[in-house]
Amino acid sequence: MWFLALASCAAxxxxxxxxxxxxxxLTADNAYWLTRSHARVExxxxxxxxxxxxxxxxxxxxxxxxxxxxxxERPATRxxxxxxxxxxxxxxxxxxxxxxTSLPGEEPDPNDATAVAATAPMPLEWVDLDAAxxxxxxxxxxxxxxxxxxxxxxxxxxxxCVESVASALAYGYADEIEARAAGEAGxxxxxxxxxxxxxxxxxxxxAREDGLVSAExxxxxxxxxxxxxxxxxxxxxxxxxxxxxxxxxxxTSGDAARxxxxxxxxxxxxxxxxxxxxxxxxxxKGVASLPATRFVVLWDRGGADLDDDRLxxxxxVADAPSVDGVYPGLGAVYDxxxxxxxxxxxxxxxxxxxxxxAGAVRxxxxxxxxxxLSGWFTTFDHGDIARAVILKLATPDDLAALxxxxxxxxxxxxxxxxxxxxxxxxxxxxxxxxxxxxxxxFADERVRDATTDLATLRADLSLFQxxxxxxxxxxxxxxxxx
Amino acid sequence: MSCVAPFPDVAVxxxxxxxxxxxxxxxxxCVAGLVDVAGRGAVVLPDEALSxxxxxxxxxxxxxxxxxxxxxxxxxxxxxSADDDSYIGxxxxxxxxxxxxxxxxxTFRGFSGExxxxxxxxxxxxxxxxxxxxxxxxxxxxxxxxxxxxxxLSLRWTGLGDRVDVVGVLSSGEGANRRERNEGKDISxxxxxxxxxxxxxxxxxxxxxxxxxxxYVRSHRVGARLDGEVPLTAEGTxxxxxxxxxxxxGIADQGERAPVGGSAWVRVQPVGxxxxxxxxxxxxxxxxxxxxxxxxxLGAAGVALQVPAGTLYALAGADHTTRGxxxxxxxxxxxxxxxxxxxxxxxxxxxxxLELP
Numbered sequence: 001m002w003f004l005a006l007a008s009c010a011a012x013x014x015x016x017x018x019x020x021x022x023x024x025x026l027t028a029d030n031a032y033w034l035t036r037s038h039a040r041v042e043x044x045x046x047x048x049x050x051x052x053x054x055x056x057x058x059x060x061x062x063x064x065x066x067x068x069x070x071x072x073e074r075p076a077t078r079x080x081x082x083x084x085x086x087x088x089x090x091x092x093x094x095x096x097x098x099x100x101t102s103l104p105g106e107e108p109d110p111n112d113a114t115a116v117a118a119t120a121p122m123p124l125e126w127v128d129l130d131a132a133x134x135x136x137x138x139x140x141x142x143x144x145x146x147x148x149x150x151x152x153x154x155x156x157x158x159x160x161c162v163e164s165v166a167s168a169l170a171y172g173y174a175d176e177i178e179a180r181a182a183g184e185a186g187x188x189x190x191x192x193x194x195x196x197x198x199x200x201x202x203x204x205x206x207a208r209e210d211g212l213v214s215a216e217x218x219x220x221x222x223x224x225x226x227x228x229x230x231x232x233x234x235x236x237x238x239x240x241x242x243x244x245x246x247x248x249x250x251x252t253s254g255d256a257a258r259x260x261x262x263x264x265x266x267x268x269x270x271x272x273x274x275x276x277x278x279x280x281x282x283x284x285k286g287v288a289s290l291p292a293t294r295f296v297v298l299w300d301r302g303g304a305d306l307d308d309d310r311l312x313x314x315x316x317v318a319d320a321p322s323v324d325g326v327y328p329g330l331g332a333v334y335d336x337x338x339x340x341x342x343x344x345x346x347x348x349x350x351x352x353x354x355x356x357x358a359g360a361v362r363x364x365x366x367x368x369x370x371x372x373l374s375g376w377f378t379t380f381d382h383g384d385i386a387r388a389v390i391l392k393l394a395t396p397d398d399l400a401a402l403x404x405x406x407x408x409x410x411x412x413x414x415x416x417x418x419x420x421x422x423x424x425x426x427x428x429x430x431x432x433x434x435x436x437x438x439x440x441x442f443a444d445e446r447v448r449d450a451t452t453d454l455a456t457l458r459a460d461l462s463l464f465q466x467x468x469x470x471x472x473x474x475x476x477x478x479x480x481x482x
Numbered sequence: 483m484s485c486v487a488p489f490p491d492v493a494v495x496x497x498x499x500x501x502x503x504x505x506x507x508x509x510x511x512c513v514a515g516l517v518d519v520a521g522r523g524a525v526v527l528p529d530e531a532l533s534x535x536x537x538x539x540x541x542x543x544x545x546x547x548x549x550x551x552x553x554x555x556x557x558x559x560x561x562x563s564a565d566d567d568s569y570i571g572x573x574x575x576x577x578x579x580x581x582x583x584x585x586x587x588x589t590f591r592g593f594s595g596e597x598x599x600x601x602x603x604x605x606x607x608x609x610x611x612x613x614x615x616x617x618x619x620x621x622x623x624x625x626x627x628x629x630x631x632x633x634x635l636s637l638r639w640t641g642l643g644d645r646v647d648v649v650g651v652l653s654s655g656e657g658a659n660r661r662e663r664n665e666g667k668d669i670s671x672x673x674x675x676x677x678x679x680x681x682x683x684x685x686x687x688x689x690x691x692x693x694x695x696x697x698y699v700r701s702h703r704v705g706a707r708l709d710g711e712v713p714l715t716a717e718g719t720x721x722x723x724x725x726x727x728x729x730x731x732g733i734a735d736q737g738e739r740a741p742v743g744g745s746a747w748v749r750v751q752p753v754g755x756x757x758x759x760x761x762x763x764x765x766x767x768x769x770x771x772x773x774x775x776x777x778x779x780l781g782a783a784g785v786a787l788q789v790p791a792g793t794l795y796a797l798a799g800a801d802h803t804t805r806g807x808x809x810x811x812x813x814x815x816x817x818x819x820x821x822x823x824x825x826x827x828x829x830x831x832x833x834x835x836l837e838l839p
Binding site for chain 1: 529809818
């Protein structure tokens, strides 16, 4: 093998160099998960390789690292000139699957659900804040624009959709920041404005429908008679994970012990009379966090019937992507990841009761978050959006309206956050936006970057697929087995 | 024959004690220890993140034992168990000891060899010449272009009245803090010549053929250095100087990058315990593009007091870095492109030995 050392003398071709860079960045980003389970990381990589959007979801660390690498070819930004503009609280990974509906307050009793569904406000919330950290506000907008551009790129017969959706996001974001900085109330996240388009309206309708019929509860559970012939609900378990690594499995003794500790420590969002009816481990959910430990808990408040049965999602949270120069000083602000998740959830949500089950728990060095698991809480699905466009259920204007809504939701979240120094982010972003040339300049930059980021993403996916073929399902990281 | 000082760099000027090979040719056993701790308070401008910091610059503990021609040595340095942006560490983000030198070796008639976690000859010699690595490691180590030590083996020959020193190293290429990730091994060589047989002038050349990471990213280096230390008066005042250049092919897991950098420094003790030091570094990703260059200037003044078995020192100064638009974190934006750190740095470096019958 000594020839390998000598072979490395030659300058690598651009593709080989890029492939090695991807390999190292992904391995470093998944180092924590690799110490846990190689099988889960293999599942994650396989998921990423199968779909461009899932590749994007699983490669956020690569996306961030690319932004800050020394490279004379990088186009310059006109923004981040105002002090603290590079250290505002960011979502970290604001793609479509991390934005969804919520149902403020307690979930209604099924007998009242119809009335609730007709009237309940259903704000759009950023629901996955695992990557939240202090960084440049522009990075969130660039990431969101890439996610939208990727969906729009699949819209047949609309070559201009990438540009229009990125532009709509930018103008929506800029307008929202300017309005809020001027003292206006800003875009209501639960406004259900007809201008939000068919895609956003469809998401809200789906959530109402699924919430109304307890679709999520029914999909995870079965009802069986107990010894007295009374119907009892339990989680429907799989014998093992399927070929895609998906499944809901019985708890191992280790899982059960951990869940018991987590539930014992859970206070924020814990309802009175909380009683565990059943619990299981869920595999194959998510992309970036696919290897994380995830529990599904069936619970109630002690009622004799099935009406108060609910589901709780408990999921492990790791660090935000670690990229030198992007997130300075994060460690000085929060005690640990549980503290981080609790704080950023409080900062970003549109109202305190957006998800009354939202909480964070520490279990030794690990952190877990709790969220409602219910049809009322439904996030965008890029596949559904693509299908709607292909089937002409949504128009290019609907895509642009979605982009604007995402931009406004992002701006609203940023506006509620602070800088690393604790100052309100809104004024900093507004000043920086103006200093960089205002909405038009911002939109130009977002369109420019979305176009190049999209091309880079597709090329990287091809390299990643080749790497998996060449180096194995862990990109060669098998040799790092603990 | 006394127990040879195992850490010969503990002196008035050299605040950077290093583990050196031990050997005993008289059949006795020599046990040597090293403690090197420094802390600092700093203010970073502009205030983009945390601007006022109190931190541990260094906490090293070393132990070496020589018995006849054979010796072993181990050194640990404190490191944060989690990065600045991570919460997954030990007991929070506690300081933990990391082994950065651990080797068994032997010396025989000018030849010495060691195996284990061995020092990179370029980095160690550079830090020794600069003499203030606890304040700021040499630019190659500080920019992570070179690890200070790595798993491997090294062979050294010193001869011609200490005028010539040749070192060859075979190492993993990953640095001491990473496991081996590929079958390729780094081969490094360093040649130092002191034409007058004194430290007043030393000329060094260095080369490395290597690879890093799962992707066999090339990691080659070529460097040259000229340094020296000359006494100014019989009272112990002295002047140390140096300049070095380093070319890299493949860096930070990016095989296409080929940056070039250089550093020059002067450190003088003009009178009594007063110490003055200045250093300028520059590096670029593209020699033809001024936007791709960065530079750093560091100046410090303070006192270095000789105490039994070591040096107590305090230095105050400023450290400024400016990066061109192409190599700043956010191209075109001032954020992260320039920073000035004003610091007060206090340290104590001690080295002692015990001779056993």
